[in-house]
Amino acid sequence: MxxxxxxxxxxxxxxxxxxxxxxxxxxxxxxxxxxxxxxxxxxxxxxxNGPASALAAASSDLVGILVNDLADPFFGIIAGAVQGELSGAAGPGGEKLAVVCSTGGSPERELRYLTLLQRQRAAAVVLTGSASEDPEHARALAAKLARLSGAGTRVVLCGRPAQPASPAAEPPATLTTLAFDNRGGAQRLTAHLVALGHRRIGCAAGPAGRTTTGERVAGHRAALAAGGIADAPHRTVHGAYDRASGYDAAVELLRRDAGLTAIVAANDAVALGACAALRDRGLRVPEDLSVAGFDDLPFSADAAPALTTVRLPLEEAGARAGRLATGREERPPGGLATLRAELLVRASTSVAYP
Amino acid sequence: MxxxxxxxxxxxxxxxxxxxxxxxxxxxxxxxxxxxxxxxxxxxxxxxNGPASALAAASSDLVGILVNDLADPFFGIIAGAVQGELSGAAGPGGEKLAVVCSTGGSPERELRYLTLLQRQRAAAVVLTGSASEDPEHARALAAKLARLSGAGTRVVLCGRPAQPASPAAEPPATLTTLAFDNRGGAQRLTAHLVALGHRRIGCAAGPAGRTTTGERVAGHRAALAAGGIADAPHRTVHGAYDRASGYDAAVELLRRDAGLTAIVAANDAVALGACAALRDRGLRVPEDLSVAGFDDLPFSADAAPALTTVRLPLEEAGARAGRLATGREERPPGGLATLRAELLVRASTSVAYP
DNA sequence: AACGGGACAGCAAGCGCTTTCTGTCGTGAG
DNA sequence: CTCACGACAGAAAGCGCTTGCTGTCCCGTT
Structure with a gap:
């Protein structure tokens, strides 16, 4: 047949x-x-017959991409950029195919997908977005990645910090990390608010226990400290990286401290949710409260008001990850590169009117 | 080893x-x-060893998903939903992996990816978004799909019209179409504008030669006709499905007819681009001009002003496509189902003030 | 004129798994 | 007590392709 x-x-x-x-x-x-x-x-x-040649040649042309949620433009943009580089310049081995896996932020699923990719003998694996901070999962993940690396699979961490150094040795030569300067970006963002006179700033943070959340909150705290503002734990609430969580977070933050003059959100979607909550309560942005996002997704400029946020080079990160995955780009020294996060001041933040 | x-x-x-x-x-x-x-x-x-078992068993657990652009939430949402169903309920054959391919709207790349997926002996293929209307490509595509179908690969068209019936016979039993009611949605949208008193409505359409564009424009025209409004070809301009095109389109439409009181856009991103253009020229939405989008992507509700648009059941479509791809859902009678498009009136449209 | 060597083409041995066909027990029925 | 049969387990034949090793042929050299 x-x-x-x-x-x-x-x-x-x-x-x-x-x-x-x-x-x-x-x-x-x-x-x-x-x-x-x-x-x-x-x-x-x-x-x-792909499987047959993969078997005989002991190599496949599949590249795995792990994302939290494909429907989130943050990941869509990165995954799209990675994928774009896979087809481009059919270098050694020709066209590669992208296997996209949504983990939903679950470490278990992350591990499971990695096993599935290992089973497919994927040529490379790109892990995007934040990682779980749970030490047990970190260990399991490190072990898994080491096994993949050992089998010749290139591993790229894109938008997450370097794996904690294993006790044994430094990361294998096939593991590359492309990190975002979340901490620095968050710090500059909050510093901007402080410079505008804000003293009571709420923080609608991302889910607890994730590296990205941790980094952004750390940057925020650092800026507060630098501004001589006492740490106020009750001014931080955690939630998912989506609009609904932003709405709820804003409500909760205001309940805890009605005198807030600004809110920094975990990302743009959360910020928009917060804006909606404020609007519903008759508060104006930025006249009554300033609101800031993070990531600078395409829609944040069209929001009302245009969102002050921190731009992350999502596209660039994805493209580099794709090239690293196909061996078309030299890995940075030490296997780690940190990408800049740029403060973007728009209309949603202004001086504090106490 | x-x-x-x-x-x-x-x-x-x-x-x-x-x-x-x-x-x-x-x-x-x-x-x-x-x-x-x-x-x-x-x-x-x-x-x-995946390849080995795929070879021996003559079956693989890869499902291809073709999208125009992964970075576009429209496709991200659909692809995410498809992928979600692949892991869910590990039915016959267990966990499936999603191979996502961005065609960028190019029929050639569409064909090439299909060949690549055929090479992988994919278990199923989901084609999303609009198709090219070029008869030659339509024929080549039909042939390709027939070959895939013949080889036992399930084929799902998601968000595009049924393949034009081949001269030979009706579509094979492994080909299912999940179409959006683009025409109906567009018609209701323009009818809404007409009912508000608008007579000079610009149309910032999508790229020419694509089924989705054709359907939406057809719906628009039908509503105009129903409202007794003469067809004015110069009130339609074509462009890409992105914000920049929307900006340009609005500028061009206004140049051609400064008396426009409304603009219907190809999708939400285009609408937002158009709004930006109007804003830049000192025009207010909706006081000076009404603007409407299409798709109802998550951000369109947070735009300024909130966008009147047509909601498409993206998530549902993707999920059904995923289930059809894994044989977990009965195919609709005739292999074709059309999903409703619902008019969503928000703040960006209002009565025409001539 | 004999010979070394380059340039191709073919043979055949796998790659790691699935599956059909056999074989071997253990057990209930007669 | 013997026979038939159900329930497992194993042997072995591929699945379709890649690749190291062998040829074979033809040409330039000496």
Whole structure:
């Protein structure tokens, strides 16, 4: 029923070996022969059997991409950029395919998908977004990544901090980290607010126990401290990285301290949710309260008011990750690069009117 | 170096056949034996070789998802929903992996990715978003899909109209279409504008030659006709489905007819771009011009002003596509289902003030 | 004219797993 | 007590492709 290499070989009157070599193109084949083979391939509409060649060659052209949530533009942009680089410049091994896995932030699913990718003998794996801070999972993850690395799978951490150094040795040469300067960005953002005279700033943070949340909150705290503002734990609430959580967070923050003059959110969606909550309670942004987001997703500029936020080079990060995954880019020294986070002041923040 | 089935078999003191059967679980194996095998698997940290089993079993657990642009939430939401269903309820064949391919709207790349997926012997393929209207490509695509179908790959068209019936016969039983009622939605949207008194309505349409664009424009025209408004070709401009195009389109539409009182956009991003253009020229929405979007992506409610748009059941469509792809949902009668498009009136449209 | 060597093409041995067909027990029925 | 049969487990034949090793042929050298 289905056409195989042997069929093509028969039609082209050559051996299967020759056909294979023509198709993979890494062995001298006479021009005449090549032509005959190619014609046979055309005529028979032959399509290589991927699994078979993966088995024989002990390599596959699948690249795994782990994301929290594909529907979130933050991850969509990164995944899209990674994928874009996989098809570009069909370097060694030709076209790669992106296997996208949504973990929903669950460490278990993260591990499970990694096993699935390991099973597929993926050529590379890109882990995006924040990681769990649970030491047990961190250990399990490190072990898994080490095993993948050991099997020749390239591993790229994109938008998450470097794996905590394993007790044994430094990260393997096939593990690269592309981190975002979440801490610095958050710090500059809160410093901006402080400079505008804000003293009572609420923090609608992301889910507890995740590296990104931790980093952003740390930056926020650092800026407060630098401004001589006492730490007020009750001014921070945790929630998911979505709009609904932002709404709830704003309500809760205001309940705890009605005198807040600003809110920094975990990301843009949360900020928009917070804005909606404020609007519903008759508060104006930024006249009554300033609100700031994080990430600078495309829609944040069109929001009302346009969101002050921190721009992360999502696209660049994804593209680099894709190139690293296909071995088309030199890994940075030490296997770690930190990407800048740039403060973007727009209309949602202004001086504090106490 | 790497652990194989044989290693596990040796350790469990059984044959490779038995191990395989324990792992795939579709053949009686005594409880004691099974236990021994499972333990050996644990101890050796054995992970099946995907390509090898795919080859032997002539089946893979890869499902292809073709999208225009992963970074666009429209596709991110659909792809995420499809993917979500792949892991859910590990039915026959267990966990499936999603291979996401961005075609960028290029029919060539669409075809190329389909070949790549065919090469991987994908279990199913989901094509999302609009299709090219070029008859030649339509034919090539139909042929490709027929070949995939013939090879047992399930094919789901999600958010695009049914393939034009091939001259030969009706679509194969493994081809299902989940279409959006773009035409109806667009018609209701423009009718809403007409009812508000608008007579000079600009249309910032999507790229020419794509089914979605065609359907939405057709709906728009139908509503105009129903309202007794003469067709004015110069009031329609085509562009990409992004914000920048929306900006340009608005500028161009206004240049052609400064008396426009409303603009219907190809989608929400285009609408937001148009709003930005109007804002830049000192025009207020909706006081000076009404603007409407399409799709109802999450951010459109937070825009300024909140966008009147047409809600498409993206999530539902993706989820159904995922279930159809894994054979977990009965295909609708005739292999075609059309999903409702619901008009959502918000703040960006109001009565026309001539 | 004999020979060394380059340039191709083919043989055949796997790659690691699935599955059909056999074989071996243990047990209930006769 | 014997026979038939159900319930497992194993042997072995591929699945379709890659690749190291062998040829074979033809050409340039000496």
């Amino acid at each position: 289905t056409v195989t290499l042997a069929d093509v070989a028969a039609r082209a009157r050559v051996s299967a070996a020759t056909v294979s070599r023509v198709l993979s193109g890494n062995y001298p084949v006479a021009e005449r022969t090549r032509g005959r083979v190619l014609r046979a391939v055309e005529e028979l509409e032959y399509v290589v | 790497t652990v194989t089935l044989a290693d596990v078999a040796a350790r469990a003191r059984v044959s490779a056949a038995t191990v395989s059967r324990v792992l795939s679980g579709n053949y009686p194996v005594a409880e004691r034996t099974r236990g021994r095998v499972l333990r050996a698997v644990e101890e050796l940290e054995y992970v099946v």
